[in-house]
Amino acid sequence: MLTFRDIPIKQKLMVIIMATTTVALVLAGVGIVAADSLLFRSYLKRDLSALARIAADNSTAPLQFNDPRVAADNLAALRVRTHLVAACIYRPDGTVFARYLRPDSNSGCPSAGGPDEQRFSREGLIVSRAIILNGQRVGTLVLLYDLDEIAERMKLYGITVLGVLLVSTLIALLLSTKLRAVIATPISHLVGATTSVSETGDYSVRAQRFSRDELGVLVDRFNEMLAGIQSRDHNLRTALHDREEALRDAEKARERFRFLAESMPQKIFTATPGGVVDYYNRQWTEYTGLTFAQMEGDGWKEYLHPEDVEPVFEVWTRSLATGEPFHAQQRVRRADGAYRWHLSRALAMRDPQGRISMWIGSNTDIHEQKEKEDELRRANEDLQQFAYSASHDLQEPIRNVAVYSEILAKRYSNLLDADGRQFLGFLTEGGRRLATLIDDLLAYTRAGVVESNMTAVDSSAVLGHAISSLAEAIRENEAVVTCDALPRVHMGESHLQQVFQNLIGNALKYRKEDPPRIHISADHQGAAWRFSVRDNGIGIDPHYKEKIFGVFKRLHRDQKYSGTGIGLAICQRVVERYGGRIWVESSPGQGATFFFTIPEHAPRVHSAAV
Amino acid sequence: MPRASIPPPFNLLLAEDNLPDALLVREAIRMENLPLEVSIAPDGERAIHLIMTAEKDPEALCPHVLVLDINLPRIDGFEVLRRIRASEKFKNLPVIVVTSSDSPADRRQAAALGARYFRKPVTYDEFIKIGAVLRQFLIDNGLI
Numbered sequence: 191m192l193t194f195r196d197i198p199i200k201q202k203l204m205v206i207i208m209a210t211t212t213v214a215l216v217l218a219g220v221g222i223v224a225a226d227s228l229l230f231r232s233y234l235k236r237d238l239s240a241l242a243r244i245a246a247d248n249s250t251a252p253l254q255f256n257d258p259r260v261a262a263d264n265l266a267a268l269r270v271r272t273h274l275v276a277a278c279i280y281r282p283d284g285t286v287f288a289r290y291l292r293p294d295s296n297s298g299c300p301s302a303g304g305p306d307e308q309r310f311s312r313e314g315l316i317v318s319r320a321i322i323l324n325g326q327r328v329g330t331l332v333l334l335y336d337l338d339e340i341a342e343r344m345k346l347y348g349i350t351v352l353g354v355l356l357v358s359t360l361i362a363l364l365l366s367t368k369l370r371a372v373i374a375t376p377i378s379h380l381v382g383a384t385t386s387v388s389e390t391g392d393y394s395v396r397a398q399r400f401s402r403d404e405l406g407v408l409v410d411r412f413n414e415m416l417a418g419i420q421s422r423d424h425n426l427r428t429a430l431h432d433r434e435e436a437l438r439d440a441e442k443a444r445e446r447f448r449f450l451a452e453s454m455p456q457k458i459f460t461a462t463p464g465g466v467v468d469y470y471n472r473q474w475t476e477y478t479g480l481t482f483a484q485m486e487g488d489g490w491k492e493y494l495h496p497e498d499v500e501p502v503f504e505v506w507t508r509s510l511a512t513g514e515p516f517h518a519q520q521r522v523r524r525a526d527g528a529y530r531w532h533l534s535r536a537l538a539m540r541d542p543q544g545r546i547s548m549w550i551g552s553n554t555d556i557h558e559q560k561e562k563e564d565e566l567r568r569a570n571e572d573l574q575q576f577a578y579s580a581s582h583d584l585q586e587p588i589r590n591v592a593v594y595s596e597i598l599a600k601r602y603s604n605l606l607d608a609d610g611r612q613f614l615g616f617l618t619e620g621g622r623r624l625a626t627l628i629d630d631l632l633a634y635t636r637a638g639v640v641e642s643n644m645t646a647v648d649s650s651a652v653l654g655h656a657i658s659s660l661a662e663a664i665r666e667n668e669a670v671v672t673c674d675a676l677p678r679v680h681m682g683e684s685h686l687q688q689v690f691q692n693l694i695g696n697a698l699k700y701r702k703e704d705p706p707r708i709h710i711s712a713d714h715q716g717a718a719w720r721f722s723v724r725d726n727g728i729g730i731d732p733h734y735k736e737k738i739f740g741v742f743k744r745l746h747r748d749q750k751y752s753g754t755g756i757g758l759a760i761c762q763r764v765v766e767r768y769g770g771r772i773w774v775e776s777s778p779g780q781g782a783t784f785f786f787t788i789p790e791h792a793p794r795v796h797s798a799a800v
Numbered sequence: 801m802p803r804a805s806i807p808p809p810f811n812l813l814l815a816e817d818n819l820p821d822a823l824l825v826r827e828a829i830r831m832e833n834l835p836l837e838v839s840i841a842p843d844g845e846r847a848i849h850l851i852m853t854a855e856k857d858p859e860a861l862c863p864h865v866l867v868l869d870i871n872l873p874r875i876d877g878f879e880v881l882r883r884i885r886a887s888e889k890f891k892n893l894p895v896i897v898v899t900s901s902d903s904p905a906d907r908r909q910a911a912a913l914g915a916r917y918f919r920k921p922v923t924y925d926e927f928i929k930i931g932a933v934l935r936q937f938l939i940d941n942g943l944i
Contacts, residue, residue: 586821590818
């Protein structure tokens with residue numbers, strides 16, 4: 191059963207209006223009737239008092255002359271007041287002197303009360319009035335008035351109120367039918383809109399606004415809310431769509447990666463950002479003879495050579511901490527128990543926020559290459575040692591030739607003719623030149639050896655040493671050597687000095703007429719420092735810019751450019767030994783700028799004491 | 801030109817296998833008029849023998865200065881130097897390493913063993929400067 195709360199707003203409004211109207215009218219009616227009744231009673235009292243006074247005044251003479259008949263006639267004149275039931279005159283002794291009784295009355299005279307009083311009794315309103323003659327009370331007049339008039343008035347009022355109630359209820363009903371629409375229609379529309387949204391899920395629906403009142407505001411807010419929801423719904427749908435698409439793409443990418451990984455000859459693995467290996471391709475299981483379950487997580491320690499576990503773990507841990515590429519050479523055990531050298535690399539894959547999402551790594555069998563490299567390295571070291579010993583041993587006899595031919599020339603030249611002296615000169619000069627060449631060869635050999643226990647050196651200080659060594663040449667050439675702030679680099683101090691010295695020395699040597707101006711600077715490029723030595727000298731034909739780095743390659747036979755032509759070869763050997771490169775940018779007459787790079791981090795090198 | 805006061809001669813042991821170089825060192829000493837008696841050991845073994853004999857025998861010739869080539873036959877110069885530094889009597893012997901080598905490793909090793917370093921030059925005039933170097937060396941070591 192529907193309660194008041196559950197009935198539609200239209201009906202609720204009607205009930206409220208009708209109930210309010212009825213209650214108001216009934217209360218108003220009751221109030222009016224009650225007030226009128228009170229007023230009327232008061233009026234009756236006043237009216238009857240006046241009547242009693244007049245009647246009392248008229249009764250003094252009959253009482254004086256003791257003529258009850260006249261008194262009764264006087265009283266009978268009061269019959270025009272139809273509601274007067276009785277009028278009686280009492281003598282002072284309380285006996286009735288004269289009276290008038292309405293014909294239909296069946297009661298007698300009302301008892302006389304006090305000399306002047308008005309009181310309502312069951313029979314009606316009783317009014318007593320003393321009859322005074324010459325200041326003396328000669329009698330009392332008592333009137334009894336029935337209250338039927340009040341009842342009649344109340345009845346009339348009741349009918350009027352009821353009539354008004356009926357008419358006003360009717361009008362209220364009609365009015366409310368019209369007016370309730372003002373409130374109920376917008377609400378109905380609002381309800382319609384919400385129902386439509388909830389049933390269809392279409393947030394583009396809008397409720398119609400009918401007014402600027404609270405309902406209008408409610409509709410506006412509701413519409414704004416709908417717009418907000420619509421926009422969020424749209425964004426949500428777009429995001430969902432994008433996410434679905436991304437998931438599809440990711441799945442596709444995963445499939446593609448897996449296919450690629452499985453079809454590659456390399457051993458591929460992936461690891462979580464924390465470094466736990468979570469995927470190995472088929473090549474791994476085939477090569478190691480281990481199952482994925484045996485290799486996953488820390489299982490890689492199983493197949494790695496025991497000597498490689500710790501260093502590789504250290505490098506791997508460092509990469510995990512820094513996010514830098516992992517790079518290691520390691521021995522991996524084959525199913526038959528043989529260990530083969532592998533080059534292992536892994537790169538961190540990052541999400542758009544730059545966070546590492548996974549590591550992807552590959553292992554390439556470099557066993558043959560590694561063996562050949564080792565062989566080559568040993569051969570190189572042997573060759574280097576041989577070159578060093580050979581040139582060292584060569585120095586002694588050459589010095590003998592150079593110094594003693596000079597002594598001969600000094601002490602015995604008078605025993606020789608002009609040809610003999612010239613030939614001796616050739617011998618001395620040849621010996622010296624040979625000694626210089628061997629010195630250079632030795633320097634070149636040493637340039638190929640990277641110092642062990644290398645620490646970072648301050649390249650500004652090293653440049654300072656190089657400039658000091660060249661102080662005399664700088665002064666003679668009136669050269670100006672300037673430099674910017676230079677970094678600390680991982681490089682043997684003597685090697686760096688050798689490079690600076692050779693490059694600045696060349697800049698001094700291959701000068702133009704103007705005093706040489708040489709500037710040294712360095713900038714950071716990727717994972718390396720790039721040094722530059724710029725001069726304003728004669729420059730180099732681009733055609734020769736590779737050739738000049740060859741051993742004993744000289745572009746000028748001219749005596750004014752002395753030297754064996756090994757300086758740049760030494761520079762190149764030093765720089766390349768440290769993992770850098772050297773090149774020149776120049777054009778003839780425009781000066782030259784030599785560049786060389788040195789990796790920021792210390793290279794892993796083999797060392798030999800030479 | 802003779803000096804005003806001639807100090808007592810000191811013994812210089814020259815460990816050198818290359819006779820032309822040994823002659824040049826002697827010529828430099830003579831030209832610099834240094835109060836040195838030069839004895840030559842042509843190999844490392846001979847140099848050690850002379851030192852060890854001097855350590856045991858107070859009558860034997862006692863070197864005050866050693867001029868040492870590195871590239872010596874039998875036992876190389878650094879080994880000779882290490883043994884001298886290990887001896888009680890000669891651990892503080894003034895030593896100049898005179899060699900053709902320009903290797904930084906050799907220079908470092910010589911310095912580590914407390915020896916002066918002189919690289920043999922390829923011209924007579926430069927070579928003969930070893931006389932002046934020796935004079936300064938004797939002064940530095942309080943011998944003259």
